[in-house]
Amino acid sequence: MKPSLAPLLPKEDAREAALFFVVCALCFLAALSGLVARSAYSAADAWADQVTGQITIRVRGDDAATTRALQLIKTAPGIVSARALERKESEELLRPWLGASGIPADLPLPHLIAAEAAPGGAASDERLSAILKAASLDAIVDDHVVWSQDVKRATELAGLAALIAVGLLGATGLAVIAFATHATLLARRDIVELLHLTGAKDGFIAGLFERRFLMLGVQAGALGALLAFGAAAFMLFLVKQADQQIWLLPQLSLSLADGLILGVSPLVAGIASMLAAKVTVMRSLSDMV
């Protein structure tokens, strides 16, 4: 005698292997999209944080004009600190455009002042421009708001697109599971009918399918998440190997939040699979007497 009873719903290896692969692939893509979405949103926030309160003033004129402008900026309301950038710092800023081979010493560089404003908006670019204009100084004040908002909008759109991808992949997964449950239900109608006529309640019969698809979803989701982790780690490795910046593209990192996305993916896949199976089975059973 066998020590344990065989499951009432037999395993269907071929069908379930195909379904496992599909759910795994969907979970991989969904988890990767989730990582990209999170990365895009956090990059947008990071950029916004970096430039918030940072003001750059470009002074047209000689060093004396720059010194005067610096004094005015330092004493302007809402300014926490201000300093004139050294030529070396200006050269560093131009390096991505002019190359690392060195900038000619006689090349005139703009006189730049970097200021930090206190939160609250007392020191806006309009106010600082007005102060400098009143002192007859020709300067352009940029608080980076327009640029940072554009960049933030772009990265948020990228994040939204990734979230939509997650949603679509999730919906596809649900449809696939529902279809597979229905196919299993049709293939195993003999078991379902027998259990029904033996007095099994709908919940009991649905439970057989729910458990089956919960396990399938969790296992396939775990493998998909693991592959997504591997893919993300590989991309990070490649970027770091090349020591490159991906400028406007969101940069992947494997943080706690990413771990949470990867960890939750199998659970979400399992629960979604279970619910899809339950709804499909209950709907089919309602057609029976």
Add this chain to the structure above:
Amino acid sequence: MRESSLTSDEPVIRLDRIGLSYGPEADVLADVSLQLKAGSMTFLTGPSGAGKSTLLRLAYLALRPTAGRVSMFGVDTSRLSRKDLAPLRRRIGVVFQEFRLLDHLSAYENVALPLRVLGQHEKTYRNDVIELLKWVGLGDRLDARPATLSGGEKQRVAIARAVVVKPDLIIADEPTGNVDEEMGDRLLRLFRELNRRLNTTVLIATHDLAMVRKARTDVLRLADGMVVRVPAQQVAAPETPA
């Protein structure tokens, strides 16, 4: 008998002017009425296509009639929701014509299936199921899958499965259709024992008039949409050549 709203005179099955049709086609059953008393053993006979199996399906609550009323154990099933039919089904053991054994389960597991549906733990029924399989002569085939069983063995597993929960009513559709005469006699003895020992009501649909005669019990004959009760004495009388 377990909890029941049934009084001693109330029939286990009561069909009142039952009609059944699938779509606009001719009625499968029309205006059929019958009653079975608790503890009775009854055969249902009739020509092929008369609707015996359909009548049984109505009795084991696999179908709802399109006209008339089906009462089981004193409960009018037409007033019950799907959910409320499940407890009634648990009081009925069905031996299906085509066995309906699950191929991936052993004989033991097939017999234990209704107990699993009831949520019982295997420890509580293991010995009972083994005893039951011994009673039907399959004590040495506990682990056998249906594919390795003969027709008679499958039939006995199906019977064991039908009686394992000690139902109030057993419905069997052509239980001797796939077995030889000797096995048919054994199966008949099983049904009789169940009927007498446990006071289980038994309804058997069959073409096997020889078995019906041996049983010496009342017969319901279904033909042309009518059910006629034939007394045991008339059934037992030897046939006269035409």
